[in-house]
Amino acid sequence: MDLQQMRYVVAVAETRNFTRAAERCSVVQSSLSHRIAGLERELGVKLFARSSRRVELTSAGAAFVAGARECLAAADRAAADAAAATGVVRGRLAVGVIVTTAAVDIPELLQRYRAKHPRVRVALRSGRSDDLVAAIRDGDLDIAFLGLPRGDRPLGVESVVLDEHEHVLVVPSGHRLAGAPRVTLREIADETFVDFVAGTPARAQSDQAFAAAGLVRHVAYEAGVVELITGLITRGLGVALLPSAFIRPLVADAPGLALVPVADGPGRVEHLAWSRFNPSPATRVMLDVLGVRPPSATRAAQRSGTTATGHRA
Incomplete structure (x- = not known):
């Protein structure tokens, strides 16, 4: 054999x-x-x-x-x-990414990575945050970019926080709330919503906010991709709560949509996650390219009295 x-x-x-x-x-x-x-x-x-x-x-x-x-x-x-x-990094790096990543420009990152480590074969996979974390634990992914509700952390993996931002209300440009300076969850609870699929971390961000406020909303349309969500909104079929850092650049090129700040709306935390079990050389140099210092290295540096690099990418 x-x-x-x-x-x-x-x-x-x-x-x-x-x-x-x-x-x-x-x-x-x-x-x-x-x-x-x-x-x-x-x-x-x-x-x-x-x-x-x-x-x-x-x-x-x-x-x-x-x-x-x-x-x-x-x-x-x-x-x-x-x-x-011998100083040469090669092999395979499997990268997972949610479709609404905003903390890192993924194409630009992969371009920089390839320029420094051309012998590494990079495989890119998109998916929902919980599935990507499970894939890291199972050894199918080396590293992943996630988005989770506030207070949630990826379990069973190493991780650092990359960024945190609020959600905004996305409405058709002719909607009654378009141009409003700010709204509350109670003011929009009766709207028809478009959102991600129930049970996903992307959906949980809004579901948890409404539940915490003691409110019930109606989600008429579920979708797995942002393009379908924004398309349904443009057609006047509903409204949505989406991460501000991700949606603002898209709306700049979409005249049929308007964004409204939400006073008590949900927020999202973007995490970078990787395997706790002996990260590969390709994973370690990706962390270097991102400027991320693993928590274990940070703890060791603190014990020795040296300064650790910050986590924010």
Whole structure:
């Protein structure tokens, strides 16, 4: 058994197709099939159930793939650590980001990172904050940019606060409240709302604010992307509470929308999170590029009497 065989099996498991797996691995299909068949003979089990139209993992195959992924990750990490010992950072950096990130210009950050560390392969994934934190804990992501309600912190990971800002009310430009100097949650509780999907941290920011004020609102439309939310508002179908730092630049180019400050509205805290368990060299240099000093390093610096770099990016 060797690492290449493991890569072939994982590729077939993920694509459920021998042809696509061979293309991903840059090998002819006959060679890939031959190596997997040899591995099955060595193990004495079938890893895949095959038909003319379908390829699925057997129970033995599912167990093997879980271990193979861990072995491949360990091999990649060993190679990256060896390279880092010579001053060269390489390997893979998996970055998670919420769609409303405002504290950091992600494209500009990745451009700076690549300029300094061109041998690192960066994979970018968007999603909801709780899913991104879970992916860090599971080892699927190295680092993530999150947005959480005030008072919430990402659990089971290292993190620092990047920024904090208020929500504003987003209304159509012809709305009765457009141009108002300020409103309260009670004044807008009867409005029809557009918001993120229930149960997500992005939705919880507004839900918690209304609940704390003893108010109930009606959310008629749920969406997972900001473009759909603002599109529904522009059409006069509802209003929304969105993070001010994120939405203000967008509204500048959207004449159909207006922003209204909310006196007692929700707020959002943006966090940077990464794995507590032995961050990879690629993760550590990303923290350096961001100017972030890990809490463990800060505590060590405080014990030694040296000055720690601030956390704000």
